[in-house]
Amino acid sequence: MTSLGAALVLELHGVCKRFGSLVANDDVNLDLRPGEIHAIIGPNGAGKSTLIQQVSGALRPDAGRVDFLGDNVTDLSVPARSKLGLARTFQISQLAMEDTVLQNTLLGALVASGKPRSLWRDIYRDIELRSCAESALDRVGLLDHQTQPCASLSHGQRRQLEVAVALTRKPKAFLMDEPMAGLGSEGSAQMTRFLDGLRVEAPILLVEHDMDAVFALADRISVLVSGRIIASGAPDEIRADQKVQSAYLGETQ
């Protein structure tokens, strides 16, 4: 590979993970370059979720290494990786349902504000913190809903809120687990446009089932089948790849 002059944001070297006799990930090598969207696709049970959890820090690989911003983060926990600037959105929304939209967003902004442990400061009167949360809400179009309890949001709005919470962190990289899940074609198109603009702020490692979105967005696609990456390259290369067609794309047709 030629040097692009810009350092890789995220690198996975030879990552392996097994659960008993089941090999979930086998020697996975992957990287994320600045400014790109790198999509990971693969049939159900291919090991995408296991892979994502090893990137986020929820699972530790049995072998191999995860580097983030040039540092080895293999042994770091979820909060520690998050503090370094890895923002994650979830396939199933992880939001505090009893709390309001603004409260959920403020929570995301806390650590970036550098004062997450105070017992005394009033977050609701903290102009800096609120403007950070409100601008993130504004970007996903939820500003008018900020006083609404999260439980009253529609499914699509919850997906948007997931993204807004990630935005508050001013992250160095996004790790997105099926952001289109459950969105209708209209919502999906809207989210696609949004993510398209987002890549210039921070690169996105995207796990997604929506093939229209993946082929519209991705700069590179890696195909995971039975825990192994069988192909990796530009969308056109993937589309033309024989192995991919037989293993994956062919199935869905």
Added chain:
Amino acid sequence: MSRETLFNIVFMTAFALLPVIAHLIDEPFTITLATRAAILALAAVGLNIALGLGGMVSLGHAVFFGLGGYAMGILAYHAQTFTPMTFGPWELAGTKFMPVIWLVAIGISAVVALLIGLLSLRTSGVYFIMITLAFGQMFYYFSISWSAYGGEDGLSIFVRNDFPGLNTLVPIHFFGLCFAILCLTLIFKARLMRSPFGLALNAARQVPLRVATTGLDPFRVKLVAFVISGAITGLAGALFADLNRFVSPTMFSWQLSGEIIILVILGGIGRLLGPVVGATVFVALEHWLGGVTEYWLIWLGAILLAIVMFARGGLMGLVGRKAIPHD
């Protein structure tokens, strides 16, 4: 001003005025009842930080209540018998000075809460309830067998401890002291609920994974809340022992842990004034219903059942829904 804030102000004013009126018409027993309510409220405010905000159903908060009680009992016992406490080669005099007793009660409760929390917060749900209950029983049976400090009979303290500028044996003075501590703790809790820590704790109860993803360790957030919670309940224990001038293993009993939970549920889980409303209603029922029938707990049970089934937010739920903390 929200309806809840208005209610809180009216309620606390009435709570403060009732003993003053009782003092003026010379009804000291009513003052003692109000003091008891204020102290139990303080214990429940402590539990509500763990239970209401953090979702930690601790069936072992009597540990901290008892530790506070015994901190007071042991220090005052050594002061009234003029015998020093011995720790190996070191000797330490007892004290009858309340601020010192309170600091010791808070400190010991906090340290024990840290240890209990470190072990029990690795579990959740029913297992958390059972582990905290087990710790409660450990302390209960230890206190029964600790003959140096009265064992099963407990410890009597003859004179109430001192606070500068007050005659603590005058009921209204002691009430004022307990009520002031309750108010300060409520102010602290109100601030805490609006603080970064409060937001993180609130979210750690609902979606720990989200808290971890924002860069905070939900385990630590809950642990700190558990320590704060234990320390406040410990302080209440010291005051309770001073009110009765008596400490016994009952303060460590699991029934007492259950009673503190009942106060919180009765008043409203996670509401600022919930534990205070719960404690005052509980003490009032205990007194009035207890005067009518010795089976008053049956009626308390019925009331509790009605509240759990029909008013999910406790008595505070009748005042109004939980207000949104921002506009």
